[in-house]
Amino acid sequence: MNHDLAIRGCGVTADPARSATLPGWTYTDPAFFERERQAIHYRSWHYAGALGELAAPGDYVTARILDQSVIVLRDKQGELRGFYNVCQHRAHELLRGRGQVTLITCPYHAWSYGTDGHFRAARGSRQLADFLPDDFALKPVKVEVFADHFVFFNLDLEAVSLSEQAAGLADELRQDVVGFDDLVVTPGQPSGPMQANWKVAVDNYLECYHCSVAHPALGDLLDMRHFRMKVADCWMSHKVDLRRENNAAYPVAPDAPVRQAQFWWLWPTTTFNVLPGSVDLSVFSFLPTGVGSTLQIGQCFSLPGSVPDEARHRYRNGLLTDEDVGLCESVQRGLSSRGYSAGRLVCGAGGDDISEAAVHRFQLMVSQATGLL
Structure with a gap:
């Protein structure tokens, strides 16, 4: 197999409205995975x-x-x-x-x-x-x-300090996460394997274009009409308001202090996550374990003495995670198909809920870091 990047090519461009996706071989090629190891993972926070x-x-x-x-x-x-x-x-x-x-x-x-x-x-x-x-x-x-x-x-x-690289993210977390200053870590590290390249997992996390199709219970919990996206240099956020308290995902109490879902991604592997209900924040990482495998591992934070929301926990770490793992593993299989080379990102058409602008930013960063561009 020819691993010359110039020969193999990449259709990712700086303009998200005209950009292709990363080519399929970048998710399956062991030589490219080794390039990412040195250029991204050994040089990032x-x-x-x-x-x-x-x-x-x-x-x-x-x-x-x-x-x-x-x-x-x-x-x-x-x-x-x-x-x-x-x-x-x-x-x-x-x-x-x-x-x-x-x-x-x-x-x-x-x-x-x-x-x-x-x-x-x-x-x-x-x-x-x-x-x-x-x-x-x-x-x-x-x-x-x-x-x-x-x-x-x-x-x-x-390396440049994380606070400098991710300027604005810490302030946004402090401002938007209810009870942020008082959060304490809770015992345990929920984790699970995924038979997909780490970039497939990040791509999936960075858009909600799939949410109404692939996560019906999430669509019942959250009002996608009020979906908001922010794309910064090396981080992004998704925020969407609670749709209804009685929904197919898990019940939300009428007096619950958190009325919005909030998701932040930080280059290259870290995410911060809030779901409606009681005060709770989870930090999850998509850690590559091989060219076609990833470990999801995280920690949860809540207020001192708070009672865990078991229904939300079961949904987040059960059904929602299982749905995303299934999606990502199917994509990984498809990326090896001789019938696929690269796709086209949906950017600038419709609202933030179907935008893949954050996916584009991530794939552009991968392309630049590894010398594809």
């Missing part, structure tokens, strides 16, 4: 966890993007730090999940590191010729707290 999980010295979370696992923790001086999650001895992973440590100790040969990443001790190391402890410190990754609640990491130590 990814969600690690909630700031509330890192309140005390030694608190840590682990996260990953593709084959790169990282540790984000609060050191003994109270500073947030990020490191590659790999022992400098013989490459065993150091920590798993979430927790608290006073010393990072490898479970393989017990090499140990401080919470500042400095090498501390290893049996036999003092007798080694020319052994320099500073050479075996953990390798850093960049970390940033975003919008007071969320911790992100970036493998690129020279």
Whole structure:
């Protein structure tokens, strides 16, 4: 197969009203997936966890993007730090999940590191010729707290700060999400696999052109006549008002404080989500696990002491997710068809509810980052 991008071509253009979609091969080609790995995923900001999980010295979370696992923790001086999650001895992973440590100790040969990443001790190391402890410190990754609640990491130590890249998003979250300042993370990380390229999942998230067709219960919950879209440089938002309290998705109490669905996407893999009802925010990521597979994984936030809305939870993480997974997996199969090469985006025709302008922005960013344009 010829992987020369100039030969294979791309019909994405800067003008959304005239742009084609990304060609099908960009969703199925292992060589292009490797290009994305280096050009996008290893150089972008990814969600690690909630700031509330890192309140005390030694608190840590682990996260990953593709084959790169990282540790984000609060050191003994109270500073947030990020490191590659790999022992400098013989490459065993150091920590798993979430927790608290006073010393990072490898479970393989017990090499140990401080919470500042400095090498501390290893049996036999003092007798080694020319052994320099500073050479075996953990390798850093960049970390940033975003919008007071969320911790992100970036493998690129020279990356522009997330607050600068996503200018305006943090302010919009603070302004629009009911109870935002008081949100606390709730236990658990709902997750599920999808047999589709990560871009298929993002494409699907970025438009509601399909909503009235493929999500009938959502169409009963939300009034698509009042659908509003905002497309910024590296983020976008969808907002749509509650249609009726008694609907096919889940019941919404007459005095529920949240009367609008709100969805934000942040380049390249992170989403923030609000559905009508009690105060609740979910953060989900579409993490690529292979050229044709993606892991959806998230965290939920609510007010302290609040009672979970089980009906909304079942709809969001059950029926709605199942519908989207089915759509994305069908698209992935279709992208391999010899009968498909590329499509045409619907932009500038009709209202925001059928616009694919945000899909265009995402696909343009992919094209630019990977050298297609």
